[in-house]
Amino acid sequence: MAETLLHAEDLGKTYGTIARTVALKDVSFDLQAGEFASIIGQSGSGKSTLLNLIGLLDTPTTGRVVLNGHDTAAANRRQRAALRNDFIGFVFQFHYLLPEFSVLENVLMPGRIAGVSTADLRPRAEEVLRLLGLEGLEGKGANDLSGGQKQRVAIARALMNRPALVLADEPTGNLDTANTKAVYQLFRELNGELGTAFMIVTHDRSVAQQTDRILEIRDGRLLQDVRNSYVRAGLQGEAELDEELRPAAEGEPAPTV
Numbered sequence: 001m002a003e004t005l006l007h008a009e010d011l012g013k014t015y016g017t018i019a020r021t022v023a024l025k026d027v028s029f030d031l032q033a034g035e036f037a038s039i040i041g042q043s044g045s046g047k048s049t050l051l052n053l054i055g056l057l058d059t060p061t062t063g064r065v066v067l068n069g070h071d072t073a074a075a076n077r078r079q080r081a082a083l084r085n086d087f088i089g090f091v092f093q094f095h096y097l098l099p100e101f102s103v104l105e106n107v108l109m110p111g112r113i114a115g116v117s118t119a120d121l122r123p124r125a126e127e128v129l130r131l132l133g134l135e136g137l138e139g140k141g142a143n144d145l146s147g148g149q150k151q152r153v154a155i156a157r158a159l160m161n162r163p164a165l166v167l168a169d170e171p172t173g174n175l176d177t178a179n180t181k182a183v184y185q186l187f188r189e190l191n192g193e194l195g196t197a198f199m200i201v202t203h204d205r206s207v208a209q210q211t212d213r214i215l216e217i218r219d220g221r222l223l224q225d226v227r228n229s230y231v232r233a234g235l236q237g238e239a240e241l242d243e244e245l246r247p248a249a250e251g252e253p254a255p256t257v
């Protein structure tokens with residue numbers, strides 16, 4: 001049986017005390033280990049708020065997040081940081097690389113800050129850089145990379161702690177079509193090879209349809225939560241229907257039997 005990696009229960013978030021914005025309301029779902037899912041919705045619908053809550057970057061106003069069996073409701077800031085570090089990797093639209101540092105240093109940095117020695121980090125760094133097709137670029141300055149390469153370095157950095165879950169917030173929002181495709185392909189490969197679960201926030205339905213499960217947020221609520229095989233089957237059904245119902249064009253020769 002698949003194991004539950006993330007349990008989100010009645011999550012709600014209200015910002016502000018005087019001018020109150022209800023950004024999220026009663027959102028519940030479970031994510032199994034190794035799932036490849038997306039969160040879709042229009043701008044302002046609450047996607048980033050949800051991602052911040054399940055990534056333990058922010059605390060909910062109501063409800064709770066259970067991460068790999070750890071109920072985080074009562075966790076303090078330090079405990080939340082430790083859980084984040086143990087289980088989650090983040091990829092953002094803007095990569096937040098340190099421009100003055102090399103590719104390798106950028107990938108090593110979070111581990112170094114956590115007090116791990118470079119000697120201990122290095123084999124893993126080399127492994128993830130190879131996995132992401134960045135070998136040979138270790139010594140290059142982050143500023144000298146293309147947009148697509150920078151995002152690959154950011155993904156490599158997110159994988160350094162072997163996260164069970166990668167949370168990505170519009171990870172390709174800043175990339176062209178070719179690099180967007182490459183990044184999603186890479187996510188898929190990592191999902192297949194390492195069993196890493198993904199939750200990818202996007203406002204782009206065509207991107208969401210490349211994932212196995214789509215959680216759609218509207219006005220802060222979970223509008224639907226569908227397995228993408230159903231979505232695909234639905235679309236295919238529609239296409240077939242279109243074909244059947246399409247009236248023959250005038251003057252078109254009658255089909256030969």
Ligand code: ADP
Binds near residue numbers: 015016043046048050
């Ligand atoms: P999305 O990621 O779908 O664009 P967000 O989660 O960023 O949506 O925002 C949901 C709602 O919450 C919006 O109305 C937004 O203006 C509001 N919001 C987000 N962050 C804050 C904040 N820190 N303070 C106040 N309101 C916020």
